[in-house]
Amino acid sequence: MARDFDPGKWSCPLPLRSYPNIVLGHGSGGQLTADLVRELFLPAFRNSALEALGDAAVVAAAGARLAFSTDAYVVRPLVFPGGSIGELAVNGTINDLAMAGARPLFLSAAFLVEEGFPMEELGRLVQRMAAAARQAGVEIVTGDTKVVDKGHGDGCYITTGGIGLVPEGVQLGPGRIEAGDAVILSGTIGDHGIAVLSVREGLEFGTRIESDTAALHTLAGTILETPAAVRLMRDPTRGGVAAALNEIAVAAGKGVLLEEEKIPVRAEVEAACELLGLDPLTVANEGKLLAVVDPAAAPAILERMRAHPLGRDAQVIGRITGEHPGTVAVRTGIGASRVVPMPVGELLPRIC
Numbered sequence: 001m002a003r004d005f006d007p008g009k010w011s012c013p014l015p016l017r018s019y020p021n022i023v024l025g026h027g028s029g030g031q032l033t034a035d036l037v038r039e040l041f042l043p044a045f046r047n048s049a050l051e052a053l054g055d056a057a058v059v060a061a062a063g064a065r066l067a068f069s070t071d072a073y074v075v076r077p078l079v080f081p082g083g084s085i086g087e088l089a090v091n092g093t094i095n096d097l098a099m100a101g102a103r104p105l106f107l108s109a110a111f112l113v114e115e116g117f118p119m120e121e122l123g124r125l126v127q128r129m130a131a132a133a134r135q136a137g138v139e140i141v142t143g144d145t146k147v148v149d150k151g152h153g154d155g156c157y158i159t160t161g162g163i164g165l166v167p168e169g170v171q172l173g174p175g176r177i178e179a180g181d182a183v184i185l186s187g188t189i190g191d192h193g194i195a196v197l198s199v200r201e202g203l204e205f206g207t208r209i210e211s212d213t214a215a216l217h218t219l220a221g222t223i224l225e226t227p228a229a230v231r232l233m234r235d236p237t238r239g240g241v242a243a244a245l246n247e248i249a250v251a252a253g254k255g256v257l258l259e260e261e262k263i264p265v266r267a268e269v270e271a272a273c274e275l276l277g278l279d280p281l282t283v284a285n286e287g288k289l290l291a292v293v294d295p296a297a298a299p300a301i302l303e304r305m306r307a308h309p310l311g312r313d314a315q316v317i318g319r320i321t322g323e324h325p326g327t328v329a330v331r332t333g334i335g336a337s338r339v340v341p342m343p344v345g346e347l348l349p350r351i352c
Helices: 031-045 085-099 119-136 191-200 217-223 240-252 267-276 298-306
Strands: 057-061 064-073 103-114 139-148 156-165 182-185 230-234 255-259 290-293 315-321 328-331 337-339
Touching: 064 085, 085 103, 085 119, 085 156, 085 217, 085 230, 103 119, 103 217, 119 139, 119 156, 182 298, 191 267, 217 230, 217 298, 230 240, 240 255, 240 290, 240 328, 290 298, 298 315
Parallel strands: 103 139, 255 328
Antiparallel strands: 057 064, 064 156, 103 156, 182 290, 182 315, 230 290, 255 315, 328 337
């Protein structure tokens, strides 16, 4: 007998009942994505590795701990200031592995190409992807190619999977977070989202804004030189810092209090966000990470991060608190506080 997929019979149906069809917000990385994962995918596929809901699953195999991740890339346009879908496909999966504390080893790559897509353009994307893998020191060892009818693929989509080795002594997870822990951000936020938006919509902001896409595994390695002091790491991609910290707050059962003046934002990105009515905290990043660490170790970790090329602008931007569990708040420059909610809809679709 066929299984009944009536949403009204799902275990937690209410947030999904109002959406009989998928909307762009379900891919935003915000609240609608969380609802879809927790109420549809997680109950169907439930297992201990998946329930952690990390950037990568950590599994035991052959006496080792492996991190395993997969991601799909549908960015539009395919090439943007500072990068392309090729770099995103490599760097994004490497970063998911790195956030689990793993040393990336191997990647897979699957290409979904639209009929009529120029071979020369596909070649350039593949070369950029290969260069990003070489720079990161990983190998693309397996893959697949599919071609879909013209008008059904929007050029090219790429899916990558990755496997990495988690060193002994590295134990990351929201269950290790304690009140008083420091929240460190590795650099300026919003660069990627605004860079993609600028070329997609033909906007000019008086200066060139480039994506921050980068492989973060070596930066993560500097943070993990003192593994016992590191509670958790996340890369704030879709939904930005706001989505990542809300996920952390809910998973840890703690609150997060940020200091607005300590959050690094480039002047040109801040100006663009003001013009467009966007909060930089909700704009996507592709080369930044968040680390929750023991406050006693935060100064030493911050010093190591700032010595790394990808962590020059690192800042302690806030702390974990036992107050307002599950909620992120920010203290403004005038001493007031505001709640930073989980983004609900899709502010910038097709961003990665």
